[in-house]
Amino acid sequence: MTRNWTNPLRDPRDKRLPRIAGPSSLVIFGVTGDLSRKKLMPAIYDLAHRGLLPAGFSLIGFARREWEDQDFGEQVHDAVAEHARTPFRESVWNRLAEGIRFVQGSFDDDDAFDRLAQTVRDLDTERGTGGNTAFYLSIPPWAFPVVTKQLARCGLAESSEDVWRRVVIEKPFGHDLASAKELNAIVNDVFPEESVFRIDHYLGKETVQNILALRFANQMFEPIWNANYVDHVQITMAEDIGLGGRAGYYDGIGAARDVIQNHLLQLLALTAMEEPVSFDPKALRSEKVKVLGATRAVGPLDETTARGQYSGGWQGGKKVPGLLQEGGFSKDSTTETYAAVTLEVQNRRWAGVPFYVRTGKRLGRRVTEVAVVFKRAPHLPFDSTSTEELGQNALVIRVQPDEGVTMRFGSKVPGTTMEVRDVTMDFGYGHAFTETSPEAYERLILDVLLGEPSLFPVNEEVELSWQILDPVLEHWAKGGSPEPYQPGSWGPPSAERMLERSGRHWRRP
Numbered sequence: 001m002t003r004n005w006t007n008p009l010r011d012p013r014d015k016r017l018p019r020i021a022g023p024s025s026l027v028i029f030g031v032t033g034d035l036s037r038k039k040l041m042p043a044i045y046d047l048a049h050r051g052l053l054p055a056g057f058s059l060i061g062f063a064r065r066e067w068e069d070q071d072f073g074e075q076v077h078d079a080v081a082e083h084a085r086t087p088f089r090e091s092v093w094n095r096l097a098e099g100i101r102f103v104q105g106s107f108d109d110d111d112a113f114d115r116l117a118q119t120v121r122d123l124d125t126e127r128g129t130g131g132n133t134a135f136y137l138s139i140p141p142w143a144f145p146v147v148t149k150q151l152a153r154c155g156l157a158e159s160s161e162d163v164w165r166r167v168v169i170e171k172p173f174g175h176d177l178a179s180a181k182e183l184n185a186i187v188n189d190v191f192p193e194e195s196v197f198r199i200d201h202y203l204g205k206e207t208v209q210n211i212l213a214l215r216f217a218n219q220m221f222e223p224i225w226n227a228n229y230v231d232h233v234q235i236t237m238a239e240d241i242g243l244g245g246r247a248g249y250y251d252g253i254g255a256a257r258d259v260i261q262n263h264l265l266q267l268l269a270l271t272a273m274e275e276p277v278s279f280d281p282k283a284l285r286s287e288k289v290k291v292l293g294a295t296r297a298v299g300p301l302d303e304t305t306a307r308g309q310y311s312g313g314w315q316g317g318k319k320v321p322g323l324l325q326e327g328g329f330s331k332d333s334t335t336e337t338y339a340a341v342t343l344e345v346q347n348r349r350w351a352g353v354p355f356y357v358r359t360g361k362r363l364g365r366r367v368t369e370v371a372v373v374f375k376r377a378p379h380l381p382f383d384s385t386s387t388e389e390l391g392q393n394a395l396v397i398r399v400q401p402d403e404g405v406t407m408r409f410g411s412k413v414p415g416t417t418m419e420v421r422d423v424t425m426d427f428g429y430g431h432a433f434t435e436t437s438p439e440a441y442e443r444l445i446l447d448v449l450l451g452e453p454s455l456f457p458v459n460e461e462v463e464l465s466w467q468i469l470d471p472v473l474e475h476w477a478k479g480g481s482p483e484p485y486q487p488g489s490w491g492p493p494s495a496e497r498m499l500e501r502s503g504r505h506w507r508r509p
């Protein structure tokens with residue numbers, strides 16, 4: 001017997017309200033993993049709490065542990081208690097718990113997948129899920145093909161007119177262009193492209209979606225959003241945490257594959273693309289494909305890129321290990337934890353404008369931002385001493401943690417002389433809105449259940465992103481070890497030199 005989750009106060013005709021998913025269940029592979037515990041299970045609870053899950057919604061965990069449904073339920077409970085964003089409500093939890101099931105097995109275990117297929121059928125009968133099922137592959141990238149093939153073998157990948165089946169694949173999708181193409185072929189052999197949801201959780205962030213609103217809902221930015229006015233763009237994703245506990249995934253992958261190939265190139269695409277004719281998923285993706293197709297890494301690569309690895313030292317008053325001392329990393333690992341690349345979008349709008357992208361672990365602070373830095377005014381009718389403290393105008397999209405937008409420009413310093421100094425004007429989500437942002441995974445899981453594809457990159461985007469990055473990765477592969485950098489710093493010295501060569505500097509956000 002299932003109960004309805006829908007909020008009776010909601011008017012289904014109100015277009016501003018999020019849609020509620022139809023009858024369905026979600027299977028998570030890798031439920032004992034970091035992502036599932038910190039993000040996926042809490043996001044499902046948050047969706048339930050907001051009344052956005054359908055009656056009879058069911059959650060199936062698949063993992064190697066010898067668990068019963070109840071043990072898995074306890075794991076979900078603990079993850080929710082620790083990481084959910086909405087308050088814990090017994091009534092919400094009880095309804096969610098009714099639909100929690102667990103299937104024990106490993107990826108090469110045919111019997112386990114057959115049991116999974118039976119569980120999906122049982123849930124349709126018991127809870128009215130309609131057999132509609134999304135399979136979330138929150139597992140190491142090497143396992144994407146094997147799990148996809150298992151789903152095909154046991155008939156779980158087959159949709160029909162009445163029943164949908166969707167697969168959600170985490171990143172990184174492949175480790176270079178050739179392997180991404182191979183993986184796409186395997187996945188598309190099993191699931192039609194419209195049933196494949198490749199996750200890039202940055203696209204689920206409000207502040208990232210706001211890039212398009214900022215650019216295309218306003219008149220004042222677009223006229224100057226081009227090479228005539230923009231000097232360069234800096235895209236930064238800095239983290240202060242290290243990689244303790246993540247060696248199994250990260251060693252051999254590194255910062256560029258982990259983050260630049262996906263999140264940062266998506267940020268670049270949204271910043272640089274042309275206006276889509278509509279917000280229809282096809283129109284949106286086609287503009288992203290065009291801009292990624294025009295993007296190249298600029299050389300000579302030993303001057304225009306930088307690659308580093310954090311060493312041991314002091315960070316925030318605490319002694320922290322270097323990457324080579326973190327558990328599970330090989331003692332001679334050449335995996336980079338810092339990567340910076342110079343890119344150019346080779347079209348009329350952006351010709352000659354460098355896009356500098358960088359990411360790193362154990363940096364000075366956690367911050368993600370897109371900074372569009374403008375050219376200097378062609379003429380300054382002031383004494384040179386009056387403008388000593390005037391920098392370049394900039395528009396900074398603050399993705400996180402202090403979400404908002406900053407505009408930097410020169411202003412007269414109050415007083416009897418004409419002195420101009422940089423000031424900033426801020427828009428902050430916390431001040432401007434009473435509404436809270438859903439967590440990225442919450443939005444994306446809901447979109448999967450709704451079959452709404454706009455926020456998921458298509459295979460062409462993934463492949464073009466590898467095409468951009470591959471020459472850099474090949475160059476680095478020839479070059480030996482990454483350069484060490486101090487924890488709490490802003491990366492290796494080569495990253496500073498990379499910009500200094502053109503008289504520019506990285507921002508210190």
Ligand SMILES: NC(=O)C1=CN([C@@H]2O[C@H](COP(=O)(O)OP(=O)(O)OC[C@H]3O[C@@H](n4cnc5c(N)ncnc54)[C@H](OP(=O)(O)O)[C@@H]3O)[C@@H](O)[C@H]2O)C=CC1
Nearest residue numbers: 030031032033034035036064106107138139141170171172
């Ligand atoms: N963690 C994060 O912050 C983010 C992760 N991602 C992506 O999410 C995915 C998962 O990452 P993460 O959670 O960190 O990885 P973890 O290493 O923490 O988890 C991997 C999961 O896969 C399971 N697993 C591994 N091998 C098998 C097998 N042979 N049979 C059954 N289960 C198996 C593990 O089970 P067991 O416990 O039995 O080993 C575990 O549950 C990756 O693709 C990653 O790129 C994306 C964005 C952020």
Ligand SMILES: O=C1O[C@H](COP(=O)(O)O)[C@@H](O)[C@H](O)[C@H]1O
Nearest residue numbers: 171201202239258259263368400
């Ligand atoms: O995809 C990833 O993202 C996280 C950072 O996510 P954020 O939303 O907190 O910015 C990063 O730590 C991880 O290495 C990477 O796989």
